[in-house]
Amino acid sequence: MFFNRMESGRASISDAVYMEVITGLHGTSVPNILAAACLAMVGAITIYETGDMVTAGLTVTGVLVAIVRLVEVFAFRRRLARAPQLGRAEAARWERRYVAGTIVTALILGVFAARSIVLGDALCCVMAVGIGFGFGAGVVARLALRPVAALLDLIAIAAPAAIVTLMQPDLRHVGLGLLILMYVAASFEMVRLSFNASINQITLKRQFEQMSRIDPMTGLANRSVLATDLPAMLAAGTIAVHTLDLDRFKEANDRFGHPVGDALLKQVALRLKAIAETHDLVVRMGGDEFVLVQRAGHDAEAVAQRIVQTIGAPYDIDGQTVEIGVSVGIAVAPDDGRTADALLSRSDKALYRAKQNRGGYVLARELRIMDKTASGRLVSDGLAA
Numbered sequence: 389m390f391f392n393r394m395e396s397g398r399a400s401i402s403d404a405v406y407m408e409v410i411t412g413l414h415g416t417s418v419p420n421i422l423a424a425a426c427l428a429m430v431g432a433i434t435i436y437e438t439g440d441m442v443t444a445g446l447t448v449t450g451v452l453v454a455i456v457r458l459v460e461v462f463a464f465r466r467r468l469a470r471a472p473q474l475g476r477a478e479a480a481r482w483e484r485r486y487v488a489g490t491i492v493t494a495l496i497l498g499v500f501a502a503r504s505i506v507l508g509d510a511l512c513c514v515m516a517v518g519i520g521f522g523f524g525a526g527v528v529a530r531l532a533l534r535p536v537a538a539l540l541d542l543i544a545i546a547a548p549a550a551i552v553t554l555m556q557p558d559l560r561h562v563g564l565g566l567l568i569l570m571y572v573a574a575s576f577e578m579v580r581l582s583f584n585a586s587i588n589q590i591t592l593k594r595q596f597e598q599m600s601r602i603d604p605m606t607g608l609a610n611r612s613v614l615a616t617d618l619p620a621m622l623a624a625g626t627i628a629v630h631t632l633d634l635d636r637f638k639e640a641n642d643r644f645g646h647p648v649g650d651a652l653l654k655q656v657a658l659r660l661k662a663i664a665e666t667h668d669l670v671v672r673m674g675g676d677e678f679v680l681v682q683r684a685g686h687d688a689e690a691v692a693q694r695i696v697q698t699i700g701a702p703y704d705i706d707g708q709t710v711e712i713g714v715s716v717g718i719a720v721a722p723d724d725g726r727t728a729d730a731l732l733s734r735s736d737k738a739l740y741r742a743k744q745n746r747g748g749y750v751l752a753r754e755l756r757i758m759d760k761t762a763s764g765r766l767v768s769d770g771l772a773a
Contacts, residue, residue: 403476405590409533410479413486414464419526423493424454426519427500434504434512442503450496457489471623487537490527494544497523502548505561517564520545521571528575532582539576546572603672605650606657611673618681618728621669627681628688628720630695631735632660634676635713635747644708651705652712659698663691679732692716692749700747715742716749724752 431447434440464482468474474482497520504516524545531538546568553565603610609617621627634656641649653676660670660680669681682691699714717739725731734752742750 404594405587406476407474407479408590408594410483410486411468412533413483413530414461417458417461419530420454420457420461420493423497423519423523423526424451426522427451427454427497430512430515430519431500433515434507434509437509437512438507440503440507443500443507446496446500446503450493450500453489453492453496457486457493460485460489483534487531487534487540490531490537490541491544494523494527494541495548498545498548501545502552505549505552505564517549517568520549524571524575528578528582532579533586535576535579535583538579542572542575606654606672608657608660608670608672608678611671613669614671614679614681614728614732617669618731621681621683622721622726622728622731625683626686626721627683627731628691628718629731629735630680630682630688630692630749631717631719631732631739632678632680632695632699633715633739633743634699635715635743637676637712640710640712644705644710648705648708648710652703652710655703655705656699660695663694663698679735688718688720689749689751692718692751696747696749713747715739715745715747717742717752718749719752 427447427450431443431450434443435447464486467482501513501516501520504513507513524542527538527541527545531541550565550568553561553568556562601609601613618629637649637652640652653672656676656678657670657672660678664670664680665683667683669679671679671681673679680691680695682688695716696714700712703710703712717735717737719725719731719735719738721731724734734755738750738752738755741755742748
């Protein structure tokens, strides 16, 4: 039942939280380096003191596994820096490889400690068991969000040494074996507590981050989202930026009052959401200004027509009919710009022309054509003069 609860909690983690967890697992290479260094040092001392070849084999194997795990960590970091963005399925594969590496390392350290106990050198035994306990503490800290993996690691570390000690007939070895088992039980209790606390903390963090991106009145994204999401959408392919400004909104707000004006903005937001496709972005810039970023820019003019018709339809607010219009400026990448700033600037210029035309929509490419025509006329007039 306990493991079912753990796994259901894991499955309910959002993609964003899950990605943060997996990134955190690969966030440092220091534990691997320290574990390999400690194993190499204690292994060398044990081999020197006892001449045991089994210890030599375990030491070499442990160092090689640590090197492979270091390579894996750096490979993950390089993958994270490349496009496309890491998805949940791929992240799960990286997680499985990471967990497999920790279990193999834990098993090597556990067998290493058991072998040291069998050899009977007291100081070497203390050092070997100490490495295992230290690695176990690291497991509690690093794998708290992966409790099943943490338990497997703790068992792999403790089981070989516990079996060897409990098989010895004297009270000291039995006592050491029981201490190791109690250490595992206490460690897993810490994992359980850390799991619950960490998931709650990460989830709250994500919720607060999401709230900071939302316009409280309309529930749309706020203007800060454009700075982060628009460049990413632009990098993914062709987009169209529709910059909107409501016509006659101020008159309606003054005539019917601010509560009606607020309700009107909420209804405008709902209509824009209905127009937008699943992966489009709708932003309230502030006041009565909005931006709709269309993921597929090939039908930008058709979408602009829908915006004008839908937003311009009458509104029924508390039994009062309110009529407004909308002006829209459209810039399409890459023809109208290859950067977020360029697209926003050109859609703003097109919006300004639409406002001059008293509503409707204007494409940025139309302004470019008009500017070229005007420039050509100036040149012709100059030559004629």
